[in-house]
Amino acid sequence: MAYVFYLDKLPLPVTPSRITMSIMNQNKTINLINHGEVNILKAAGLTEIEFKATIPQLRYPYAIYKDGFKDAAYYLEFIEKLKINQKPFQFIVTRTSPSGKYLFDTNLTVSLEDYSIDEDAEEGLDLVISFKLKQFKSYSTKKFVIKKEATANSKAVSTTATNRPTTNKPAAKTYTVQKGDSLFNICKKYLGEGNKYKEIAKLNKLSDPSKIYPGQIIKLS
Template identity: 35%
Template sequence: MYYMYLGPTFQVPIPPETMRTKIKNRNKEISLIDGDINIIKDPGLTEIRFKILLPNSSYPFNQSILNKSGRAAEYLDQLEILKQSQDPFRFIVVRMTDGGRLLNMDNIQCTLEDYTIDEDAREGYDFYVDIELKQYREWGAKKITIDKDGNGNTVAKTESTRSTIGHAGCPGIVAAKEGDTLQTICLKNFGMKLAYSNLPIVKKLNKIAVPAILATGQKIQMYKTKINKDGIPGGVLY
């Protein structure tokens, strides 16, 4: 048996029967007068592909630890957040024997490249999703700022020009723009790590039936304030 995770909150409920990992080749073959030679280069980015079942029924073989009662729509929300975030995440596969002995574990920084959703009425109410991941390698230019310290000495500070999504503050009300979904609004205002956990709360707070369908200009309340005994807002409930 094995357990599979896409980021910190998405555990694949029913691991796939098969998974294909492709190690990309970047070697370059050059033809010379006396024959061909092969220029050896570092391997390319690893590509991973598998197909998963997202259940709308309870199954005894559901291995989810994080969300045993989760249904397909919740997992599809998480996939959209992973895709819309344009941020890498950890793809983790833990392989174990039936007796619980650890065999090996993969832990790769990845991006969600593509996913395809299939429905088949003959198969019941479940969804099947083909997922393609690609290995992610850190990169980014550095911005250098030259300044003087308190003693008049020249100092240089560097900062990466590549940033990740995440916001310390979140407005109480957000107006939906054309093309917005509740998933993208939560992503923009909470950041990827908190978007999924806040999505069902915002959905319930605004009584939204279909998170993927919002009217342009629709006002979305992002949180409700907690009122203390004196009637004064004393914090935020997420």
């Protein structure tokens, strides 16, 4: 079986012989009176990945060089940037059979948690780097601005929350008709009430509300 390991867009020159992927969980076991232990199932945790990779100082016929031979210093600089840039990157492992048939791949957004560099006389001039990666999931925070009341000696500050709760049916001023649409369903989805189709038909000067066509722009307000 053939493997190719990518850190961001850079393939490792020598494929690691072993990789350990720990699929973590966040389940919690608690003890209920008279019922014993129960397990509370929660969303899966972040996957952790560990492997060792040889970084050669010399060119080997079995090594992978995407843009020509690069010595160990090039890879060390690249790996260090992954560590200090404080940005996630893609970790990809592709797998093919000896006959060249694609099997499956691993493609995760990760952060470089730790790495260590080993220099061993048995490896000659080559380096061995141990990697610890952790799956990365993006997130966002909500920001709110507090409205300040006006006083006799100050001006009113009219501000609203910068991240307002949204409804499942946001209002729209216009809508472009898609294949399979009906005016009733459009009104139900975007105005919250399908029976408004007569009002919208009148607004758009439609003589027959049942005859709308893909690409037609419908005014909703």
